[in-house]
Amino acid sequence: MSDLIDVDGLRAALEHACPESEIETWDMPGGPKVRLNRGGRAVEVFWHREKSAFWTSYGVGKRSLRRVRATDLMVAIDSAATWLSGATPREFAAAWPFADFVAIADAYERGDRIEYSWQSALVHDPFGLTGFIAAAMNEPRLRTMYPFVQMGWMSFRPTVDEFLVPGPWVSGSRQDDGVFKVCSVDRDRWHGEPLAVGDAETAVRVVVAEMDRLGVPRPEDLRSPSEHRPPAEAGG
Template sequence: MVDAGGITAVLQAACPGCDIDLRDAPRAFGGFVVASRGDRAALVTPVGDERLFYVRHELREMRLSRVTTTELAEVTGSAAAWLGGATPRELAAAWPFADFVDVADAYESGDRTELSWQQYRANKKDGLGEFVEAAMREPRLRRMYPFKSMWWMSFRPTSDEYWVPGPWVRPAGAGRFTVAESRQVAPEITYDAAEAVRVCLTEMDRLGVPSPEDLRSRDSGR
């Protein structure tokens, strides 16, 4: 396994003219590396005990990817292509492990709600993946702004509306999820992803969670 110092050397060779910065990080094998050029950056973290490289691709300081690979060639190749100006689609075509096209499209559109959905969809490590996929197929939830607090996910009518009465969703393992009004009470019932979505909708009705349309109607009536 190559440590961060070794990655620094290979990125310097693969990305001539780029700025290369070695930084400290917990659990990283010798730190992590930031390679940048202009408004783009590639962040590489080697994790020795997992024999993995964590790779992030940034545009204008927005992190568009959170991908992993065991292949150093994929790290250096994707970094060189990204820093050389490849579009997200071009990058995904050449390096399929680094597919963040949907996240990039949402970012460029300026739709903060869609960007949040796509970022959670791309995150494979938080245990919410099946629920996120099911929630994105439900039109009412898809219009809401998803966010996380610790391990819990909930929904706001818009990215700027911060009143959140619930419900809160948390992974319970093995593709099961809990749905709760309060994060202070540990729920005993678990649901599969589709069931959890249905329970969320019922709870939103019970708690009086407004939709984006409700807020617009309220604001227009002032």
């Protein structure tokens, strides 16, 4: 099938299923990519020739809400049509459960930047951190903080706009085996000994204890009104 899919064919199929959409195409070395925009919503479909799979992203403007993999062309096309038709996130999830992004979309629509960052991190994790993220979301102190990932390491800001990050930092493993490493401060990520290497629950306990030792402020002490602004359109 991979030899039969080219940029013109993929565009034609999506254009037929998603009329009145603005369409951009790219004929990339790894395969064709088509982006459609309609009514402030966007879908991007990339055919990965080597893996014989369609990577489909569903978003609002330039903000991706979920990216999923499918091997069936019609799944990519029909799910794109559903999202661009104006279906609510819950209606979309009912039709296409594999691409559920209700929690992300709800946080986005509420303008809850912290919750949006948590939900996005949970489903857009290329660094083997998913188990830690899921456990951290059940820890009350961490849940109110702003999580972010830098060069494969996760840390937390007390507020969205607080850019000073004393630590600690957490990394997963390339094997995605549920083992996590916790380091105290930034420089220790590269040149120091870890505080702990263990499972997700261990990593969460060590992170919270190290925050207390470092004197990391609690969110309620620094809460900024910016937490209640919608997430920025640009970026990922």
